[in-house]
Amino acid sequence: MNNVVEAVNELVLPILEEKNFELVDTEFVKEGNDWFLRVYIDKPGGIDIDECVFVSERLSEQLDITDPIPQAYFLEVSSPGAERPLKKEQDWENALANHEYIHVSLYQKLEGEKQYQGFLEAMDEESITLKIRIKTREKEITIPRQMIAKARLAIQF
Template identity: 70%
Template sequence: MSSVVETVQNVVTPILDECHFELVDVEFVKEGKNWFLRVFIDKPGGIDIEECALVSEKLSEKMDQLDPDPIPQAYFLEVSSPGAERPLKKESDYEQALNEYIHVSLYQNIEGEKQYEGFLTSYDSENLTLLVRIKTREKEFTFSRKNIAKARLAIQF
């Protein structure tokens, strides 16, 4: 499936560059009997439905022109905003999330937990540090980036 994702990234990037949009993520997944090609895009101030529709039309047209077809099975194309809980994947994502409230899922437990939410206080190529509130006190946790399964912005309640 990674070749499909790479192909779509290569096809959609010039479209997004032309529109001054950012590619956040691409996923190609099977849910039940159906395949979904999801392309998440953004821009400063957020993306709207008309902009998603524009990219969807242009991407669909370009994908239909590819020979051989990189996705021979039927699929649904979805182009959307990453939403308020945007994934953190690239270095620029972490840079923008500095001092923001984020959610981190780990591969291995740390102090009996695999999920943490807190403020991203620092990061580098090997670690990231969160300030986590535990009941009435705050504690800093530093996580190895190799142990992070997923990281995303989070909404604080």
């Protein structure tokens, strides 16, 4: 599976660089009986449907030529949406610079919880610090990075 993602990334990156788009994530997953190749792209100000179609058509042409995926699959090119995942270090740096509200899922409980939402206040190589709200009071919590299973931007209600 990783070989498929790597091969697709090599094909899609030149297409994205041509338009100054960013590759957010690529996944190749089986859901039920079907395989899905999902490519998430973005740019400052957001990506629109016409830009997704452009990348999808160009990538599809390249996939037909190189044929790196032996089984049948569905290709989806889309925006990561408002709750964009934080995967690369640059994603984390942007979230910190913009003082983003994020959701973090942990591998194991920390202070009795496996999920936290709050504003990203600080980070370094070892940990992140979130400002969270518990009922009516605010608190900062420091989370070791190795405990983070997934992280994404979140919408605050």
